[in-house]
Amino acid sequence: MESAVRKLFERYERFFNRSLGGDMDTDEIASLYASDFxxxxxxxxxxxxxxxxxxxxxxxxxxHYRAIGTKEMRIRQIRLSEIDELHCVAHVAWTATYARKDQPDTAIDFDVHYLVQTLDGGPKVFGWVSGDEQALLRKHGIV
Structure with missing residues (x-):
């Protein structure tokens, strides 16, 4: 399960960054998620x-992410907590980089905890728990 879940988030990272660049395929991104979440x-x-x-x-x-200057999202680390043979929590540590006018780029680290189910079609995200993104962006002067 671990290898398949890591590959899921590597795809997620690639799709996210392509979307930031304006090359967005919503069908590809939706393929990362379960039917309900x-x-x-x-x-x-x-x-x-x-x-x-x-x-x-x-x-x-x-x-919105493009409008606030988000340049890139990178995974720093993935740690899995297995629940059973079909489910886990993927603790994903991200770094977001934001372009700032007349200032150096700003990098912000944050974590999201994803609920993942692995069935015949491979792993899919069926939920997530995240912190206060808006407060973090305000703290760093992004919004």
């Missing part, structure tokens, strides 16, 4: 479906 952050808990609405929200999200 749950997300938790300080903003609350939400559920969703992997459908056209998700693709629309992703397109808006990447447009």
């Amino acid at each position: 749950i997300a938790a952050s300080p903003a609350g808990v939400m559920t969703g479906k992997n459908d056209d609405r998700l693709k629309q929200v992703m397109a808006q999200g990447y447009a």
